[in-house]
Amino acid sequence: MSIKSSVGRAGSVLARPFHRDGAPTRLHPTSVWAEAVKVGELYAAPAWGKARAWLVRRVVPVLAMVSALGAVVISAVVLLWVVGAALGWQEAKVAALLGSLLLLIAIGFIVGNSLYTVKLDLARTRVAVGDSAVGSIAVTNASTRHVLPSTVELPVGAATALFHLPRMKPGQVHGDLFTIPTTRRAVITVGPVRSVRADPLHLLRRALLWTDPTELFVHPRTTALEGPAAGFLKDLEGLPTTELSSADVSFHALRDYVPGDDRRHIHWKTTARTGKLMVRQFEETRRAHMAVALSVNTDEYTAEADFELAISAAASLGRQAIKEGRELSVVTQRGPIRCETGKNMLDDMTRLAGNNRRGTAVDLARSLSDSVPNASVVFFVVGSKVTPTQLRSAAASVPPGVRAFAVRCHDGAQSARANIADLTVLTLGELSDLPAVLRKAVA
Numbered sequence: 388m389s390i391k392s393s394v395g396r397a398g399s400v401l402a403r404p405f406h407r408d409g410a411p412t413r414l415h416p417t418s419v420w421a422e423a424v425k426v427g428e429l430y431a432a433p434a435w436g437k438a439r440a441w442l443v444r445r446v447v448p449v450l451a452m453v454s455a456l457g458a459v460v461i462s463a464v465v466l467l468w469v470v471g472a473a474l475g476w477q478e479a480k481v482a483a484l485l486g487s488l489l490l491l492i493a494i495g496f497i498v499g500n501s502l503y504t505v506k507l508d509l510a511r512t513r514v515a516v517g518d519s520a521v522g523s524i525a526v527t528n529a530s531t532r533h534v535l536p537s538t539v540e541l542p543v544g545a546a547t548a549l550f551h552l553p554r555m556k557p558g559q560v561h562g563d564l565f566t567i568p569t570t571r572r573a574v575i576t577v578g579p580v581r582s583v584r585a586d587p588l589h590l591l592r593r594a595l596l597w598t599d600p601t602e603l604f605v606h607p608r609t610t611a612l613e614g615p616a617a618g619f620l621k622d623l624e625g626l627p628t629t630e631l632s633s634a635d636v637s638f639h640a641l642r643d644y645v646p647g648d649d650r651r652h653i654h655w656k657t658t659a660r661t662g663k664l665m666v667r668q669f670e671e672t673r674r675a676h677m678a679v680a681l682s683v684n685t686d687e688y689t690a691e692a693d694f695e696l697a698i699s700a701a702a703s704l705g706r707q708a709i710k711e712g713r714e715l716s717v718v719t720q721r722g723p724i725r726c727e728t729g730k731n732m733l734d735d736m737t738r739l740a741g742n743n744r745r746g747t748a749v750d751l752a753r754s755l756s757d758s759v760p761n762a763s764v765v766f767f768v769v770g771s772k773v774t775p776t777q778l779r780s781a782a783a784s785v786p787p788g789v790r791a792f793a794v795r796c797h798d799g800a801q802s803a804r805a806n807i808a809d810l811t812v813l814t815l816g817e818l819s820d821l822p823a824v825l826r827k828a829v830a
Contacts, residue, residue: 453592457490457592497591501534502534505598506598515606517608521567522564522577525561526550526552534554536553536554538583539580539581544573544575572698574602574605574737576601577602578601582597606736610819640668654667675713676713679701680768683719684770687771689797696797697796705724718751720746720750721742752781763789765789771795779810792812794824795813800816804824
């Protein structure tokens with residue numbers, strides 16, 4: 388298709404479409420404006436990028452030193468100078484002069500450099516809910532002169548811990564210990580450590596960063612599934628299948644020879660005794676593989692405590708499987724959980740967040756059957772609002788021959804056991820009751 392062009396008065400060439408009869412169409416003003424914008428972006432983008440980089444590097448750090456009160460004082464000083472000059476008010480000029488002196492004094496407090504060497508040490512970066520994380524901070528005066536007293540801040544999540552530094556000689560080290568209490572599952576960012584210099588009125592504030600931030604993982608609580616509970620899981624993993632095979636390692640029985648059978652499996656002693664060919668038949672073995680489907684749909688839980696109980700129950704089942712070296716898969720509506728090690732699994736579960744816009748427990752069960760088709764035992768960990776009808780639908784997604792359990796988490800409820808078709812439903816009210824609840828499954 389050919390495109391004709393017309394030459395404008397200034398000698399520029401603008402592409403103009405034509406009708407089928409050859410008459411040129413009228414250029415819309417917006418198309419001209421769009422072309423102008425594109426040309427402007429082409430030439431202005433590099434200049435704007437350089438200006439933005441300069442603003443970020445030079446201006447933003449300066450503006451960050453001004454506190455909210457400082458911004459109010461600066462605005463008031465500028466306004467008083469303007470009003471005093473325009474209206475001749477001496478009182479306004481005097482007030483502006485006093486405000487300017489306060490700002491100059493504040494600048495004197497924040498100028499100068501402090502040279503520190505700061506070491507932040509967390510004894511453990513992974514703790515369980517209820518445990519305290521202990522750490523230390525050591526500040527060394529790395530300059531060749533004395534430094535005045537100052538303050539060091541340590542952000543811990545949304546809070547900030549303050550450490551007051553005394554007047555320090557060259558090479559002097561000042562250390563402090565701190566404890567971070569943990570009351571709920573979370574990933575807490577600790578740091579970076581920053582030294583702060585500010586005036587007494589806190590009009591201006593200058594902070595220097597000395598360390599990198601560190602992540603503190605507060606893992607969900609877990610309980611050990613030792614003794615009968617662990618043995619129960621072993622029994623589940625060792626359940627034989629009902630599928631027969633002509634080639635495996637688990638001998639089942641002898642049968643008549645059928646054309647096509649592997650002659651290596653002929654049992655010659657029985658053949659000689661009976662006078663007809665007999666071959667060995669084997670029972671298929673299935674590798675131990677536990678699958679845990681953890682629902683993160685908050686609409687299925689009565690309270691937040693129920694959701695946390697479900698995460699703890701799933702984490703406890705997963706830890707036991709990893710401890711015993713069997714294959715493990717944990718899935719949620721948000722996707723699979725890493726299960727290479729216990730640390731990876733607990734880290735991912737620590738980051739889990741509920742969402743009522745995700746699929747239901749039934750949808751999760753269907754995706755589990757597709758993603759983990761070779762599971763030997765399946766646990767559905769759900770909330771108390773999941774109905775028996777939904778549990779029956781979830782159990783229908785489990786392949787035949789796979790033992791399935793549903794753990795309904797309701798904080799404070801009495802532990803109980805029930806059956807819905809081939810699905811064993813366990814009610815869990817306390818995490819410490821999980822071993823007993825598992826024992827009830829075979830009672």
